[in-house]
Amino acid sequence: MQVAAKLEEINRKIEHACLKSNRSIEEITLIGVTKYVTIERTEEAIQAGVHHIGENRLEGFREKYDHFQGMDLKWHFIGTLQSRKVKDIIHQVDVIHSLDRLSLAKEINKRAQQTVDCFIQVNVSKEESKHGLSPEEVLPFLEKLRDHQKIQVVGLMTMAPHTEDETVVRQVFKRLAELKEQVQEKGYEHAPCTYLSMGMSNDYEVAIEEGATHIRIGSKLVG
Ligand SMILES: *Cc1c(COP(=O)(O)O)cnc(C)c1O
DSSP, X not given: OOHHHHHHHHHHHHHHHHHHTTOOGGGOEEEEEOTXXXXXXXXXXXXXXXOEEEESSHHHHHHHHHHHTTSSOEEEEOSOOOGGGHHHHTTTOSEEEEEOOXXXXXXXXXXXXXXXXXXXXXXXXXXXXXXXXOHHHHHHHHHHHTTOTTEEEEEEEOOOOSOSXXXXXXXXHHHHHHHHHHXXXXXXXXXXXXXXXXXXXTTHXXXXXXXXXXXXXXXXXXX
């Protein structure tokens, strides 16, 4: 199916989820995750109106970034980032969704020329296979980030467990939203933490109902 048709379907569902939860569609940023697909398919998504591109691996990120350079796009790095690879994307990336440790923060801070918007990745469901800080670690981590001037924590990011059980998924999103409130109460200058990056192909409607501002959609959009 054409990306444009899939996008239309997704936009309809976003609208529905917003209506249901009394939110405005303006609050939602759709990130097209192109990690599975070619340059051609990515271009189709861009033509259809996707302006935020997400990649989870350095190679894919660079390949697409280099190809579409000069276009009015925002580039999101959503995967695990090795500290030694920071230098290879730091001047290209607009937003990093996977800040999860101090060593990575230090490397970003050292390499960046201007402030980088970062989401802290939180492993709400505490699955072994998932990266991210546990919820309890987030506030202490933010304290340690204070003196890293190039890092602006714009929000929190999580991935829900892969399950059909919507209650479980919803609980995870609720917990992240609560945590975001807690961070905001601190009034940190380096961590305004206004956004929630949560929701993928299988759970973005629930995520929106629970406050997501950035949804990351791959398979249902370009797959
Ligand atoms: C792959 C990926 C997505 C998109 O997943 P889909 O289920 O294909 O929508 C979103 N976020 C992250 C971090 C990913 O790695």
